[in-house]
Amino acid sequence: MISSRFAISSFASAPLVAAVVLASGAAQADVSVTRGPTAIPDGEAGHAEDLTIANDHLAFSLAVESLPPWGVPRGTLVDLAAVKDGEMDLDRVAFADFIPDNWSAWPNDGKQVRVVEQSPERAVIEVARNFADAMVTTTYTLEKGSDRVHLVTELDNRGDDPLAAIRSGYTLWPDTGYLFGVPGLGDAEETEASDALTDRMVAYDRDWAFALHAPYFDRISYQGQDMYLEHSLAPGETRRFEGWLQVVPSGDLAAVVANEIERKGLPSGRVHGQVEGDDGQSPPDALVMIEREGAPYAWTLAEGGEYSLSLPVGEYRAYATAQGHSNSDTVDLDVTEGGDQTLDFDGLKGPGTLELSIKEAGSGVARDARLTLLEGQEPPVEFLGKKTFFTELDPAGQASLALAPGDYRFAINAGAGFTASQQSLEVSLASGETKQQDVSIDRLVEPNDENWYGADLHHHANILEGTTPPEVVVRAQLATDLDLTFVSDHDATTNHARFKQLSDARGVPFIASIEVSPSWGHLNPFPIDFEGELKVDPGTAPVQDVLAEARRLGAQVIPMNHPYNAYGYLRNLADGKVPGGFSPGFDLLELNAAVDNAETIAAAHRLWDQGTEIYFTAGTDTHDAWNDLTGRIRMMARVPGELTPDAFARALKAGHGYATEGPLLFPQDHGFGERLRLVEEGVGSWTVRAFAVDGLKEARLVGAEGEVVERRSLEGQNDTRLTFDVPGEQTTWVALEVEDVDGDTAWSNPLWIERREMQDYVGDSTD
Structure with a gap:
């Protein structure tokens, strides 16, 4: 059994300020290891035994004794930040770690943390924790001048039983910003990696990006925040995993792609150029989006209107865009080994404004609403804008949207599928135009x-x-x-x-x-x-x-x-x-x-x-x-x-x-959780009104062992009263399941069936 005692090799306990502002000049790239509460702003590692490791590109903290999130054993990476101009930026992650078997329970009663190496050139930290009878040993290596932490994990089955069909791998969970999942896999919550265009995911915002590079993975969960390999591990067997956490001090993925090229030894070429609006000026937040095989692959920022990035050899498509601006035309891009291409984009048009007022039909009362873009230009990078909007809290029912010029169709949800139908709004906006639109919501129940x-x-x-x-x-x-x-x-x-x-x-x-x-x-x-x-x-x-x-x-x-x-x-x-x-x-x-x-x-x-x-x-x-x-x-x-x-x-x-999920239920005589009293083996009745905005498909009366006592087709009607005979000799409870035509379901709590002998009712007319 691994001792739970904190074990760490000797190293200097540098003053706390050393972790906040790194030395300037030639020493700026030195690697530091500091024990104590982290100096990373907004960091969670607050214990005297926690570790912070930093160079001039990044800083990260290990929760040696602080409490990590989600019940994960101590020893995990809980803080990660870029270092900009010698100062640590904010912590941007909740957690980054190796997970031995998806998000299953992690039985753990010990850990060991060692500083294997500490020098101005390199820091190597080893964290060993048990996963029941297996050992999970992860080594974190940060080198001078590097923008990435090298991760190596050995999963060692020391038990007598095999670990069968487990999913193991590195995870990166930001606590702010946005996700750019594995290119080619889209926004899948969970999927195999056969269509992946590369082996990384990125958490990002306008002024930072963290990439998890995981070449071993064969599947993802949570849009790529978990990058797993499904495997088994026989008793005595050990499997090695390798990955990298890369930190970029801006929302530009050029460095992420450059790392892929270097790490894999890929032949590559360079693309560069300018981005301009239709006024001849560079729009703020302009970027160039690169697509491969029809999927977003990477983007690079056009700082001051100029951009440059290297790409692996291959065929791509590219376009430019900016916050609130129209996209440029999309062009084909053939990257050749050693090539250096100039590709300019111009004519990006500025935004228009859509002013919306959502009210209830008849009364004119303002209604809160969710507005979702169904058709029209969507921002390809989330810090450029959203595709979902909400009305304001004050004034209620009002929304003002700055959008790229073009044609749009929105879904208006103000209780859609429950108390009202979803509304659709089509609108066209020109650059510089402000358009007012009123939307009326019919409340149906x-x-x-x-x-x-x-x-x-x-x-x-x-x-x-x-x-x-x-x-x-x-x-x-x-x-x-x-x-x-x-x-x-x-x-x-x-x-x-x-x-x-x-x-x-x-x-x-x-x-x-x-x-x-x-x-x-x-x-x-x-x-x-x-x-x-x-x-x-x-x-x-x-x-x-x-x-x-x-x-x-x-x-x-x-x-x-x-x-x-x-x-x-x-x-x-x-x-x-x-x-x-x-x-x-x-x-x-x-x-x-x-x-x-x-x-x-x-x-x-x-x-x-x-x-x-x-x-x-x-x-x-x-x-x-x-x-x-x-x-x-x-x-x-x-x-x-x-x-x-x-x-x-x-x-x-x-x-x-x-x-x-949509249908609404209104018990008329006996409520959910109440008791229906029946005489001996008599039959009672239960009436429930059912309503569905989208139309009712079927009602199912369920009883003991989950068996369907009665199934009733409702043929798309919106509002009906359902009366069921309840045979007391067959069950001690009944419950109702009602499904609408879209497959949305309501599940009731039970109506309890209480049987009594006849003499219990003598003189009791209320039952």
């Missing part, structure tokens, strides 16, 4: 009139890998017609005060939560105290302590998030990877928009068969509200009286709710 309210109960803001500021999260949640705002950042409550302020300004209740994130299972206790702070270590605490901490924070309900994915509680419980094993101290099981929920639904049915009152919750797990649809699954709860976070949570704990 009013759940609030029957005391039904909805919330997206799994949503992130801008902590760790979340990239959406609180104001935008609130705008996104109101835009999809949610009735309460909600945030559950990983292991942090930092954003609660701001969410409360924004929500109060709009008169909307705010549910404060936190996603407690052990590697064996995530949970979203709510509502919790606004100023509460997590005091348990998710990386080491047993489940009982984690649940007790959630209650200490004031939670009325504790949901288990995505219970069956790689970092879900029920999956890891079945695999024996949960410290403390099973605990009955949770209340809800999450239906999550990002995963297949079939196993979770089946688990709920098994619990209901046993009479266990654990009910559904639902959330999207949105981290980027511009690129993910907030509220696409939501939890509806019936709350008579004042709508408050506590009242909403109490309703869910009592089962008075349902999860939905």
Whole structure:
């Protein structure tokens, strides 16, 4: 067993200021190793034993004793920054590490950290941690004058059993900026790498770019943030992985491509030229986009209108663009070995402005809305602009969009698919033109009139890998017609005060939560105290302590998030990877928009068969509200009286709710979570009104063991009353599943069936 004692070879503990401002002149490129709280601005490595390694290009910190995110064992890289003009820029990452088997639980009880080499020319740090009976040993090497950290990991199976079909590799998770996934693989959440045009992904913004080069990978997850090799490892077998973390001090990928050329020894040629607008001037933020085999491959900035980059030999297409400007014509580009081509772009036209006002038909009340570009010029690089927009919080229903001139079609979502139909807006803009457009939204149903309210109960803001500021999260949640705002950042409550302020300004209740994130299972206790702070270590605490901490924070309900994915509680419980094993101290099981929920639904049915009152919750797990649809699954709860976070949570704990992707349900006689009392083997009835904006397809009455008791075709109607006979002798509960014509589904909590003998009813006319 590896000792958990911190082991480190002797080195100088340089003054803290040495890590902030590097020496000038000839010594500027020297490599430094500093022990103690990191000097990287906004860095998370805050312990006296943590390490920061730097040269004149970059700095990174290892959390030797600080708590890494997501329950990952200590010893991981938690801070990474560019060094610009001798000063460290902001930390831009949540985490970068080697993951032994996807995001599965990481059983770990020891680590060893060694400074293998420290000199002005080079620093070599070795981090060894166990993954159950396997060892994960990663070496970080930073050399003088280099813009990249060399990574080598040995995964050694020291156990008696094989590690079969595991997915291992390096990950890079930024906590700000944008993602440019592996060229050729698009925005795939998870896919094999057979169509990859190269072997790197990039996190970036206007003034920085971090590239993860991973030549071993054969598949990706999370748009390339995880670059894995699927493999097995026999007892006694060791596999070696190699990669590089490259840091660029601007959002220019020319250096990233140059690194690929050097690393692989590729023949290459150079392309350079100028970019101009139709006024003869260079637009700000101009860049040249390079495509290969029809997919974005790289871009380079046109600083002062001039650009230059080297490319591997091959055929490409290229065009220029700039923020709010039209694209240039796309041209073919044939790069030959040693070639040096001049390629100029001109005629880029400046933006027009679209002013939008979204109102409810009839009443004229302003409506919050999400505006998504369906057709028209999309910014190819996200710091040039978005393809999704939201109306303002104040004034509500208003949006002003600066767009490149051209023809556009937008989708207008103000509760689309739930309470209203999606609207479409077509508009043409000329350069310099301002155009006003009014959009009218027809509200087709009013759940609030029957005391039904909805919330997206799994949503992130801008902590760790979340990239959406609180104001935008609130705008996104109101835009999809949610009735309460909600945030559950990983292991942090930092954003609660701001969410409360924004929500109060709009008169909307705010549910404060936190996603407690052990590697064996995530949970979203709510509502919790606004100023509460997590005091348990998710990386080491047993489940009982984690649940007790959630209650200490004031939670009325504790949901288990995505219970069956790689970092879900029920999956890891079945695999024996949960410290403390099973605990009955949770209340809800999450239906999550990002995963297949079939196993979770089946688990709920098994619990209901046993009479266990654990009910559904639902959330999207949105981290980027511009690129993910907030509220696409939501939890509806019936709350008579004042709508408050506590009242909403109490309703869910009592089962008075349902999860939905669109269809809306209104029980008419017996509510979800309530009891239907039947005499002996009698038959009862249950009536539920069902509504779907897009038309209803089918209703399924489900009973014991998840068997469908009755299936009813609804033939596309929008609004209907469903009355079912409930045979008490066949089941102890029934639940309703309603699907619309688009395949969106609502899943109810159960109606419990309680059978009594006839004498129990003598003189009781109420039953």
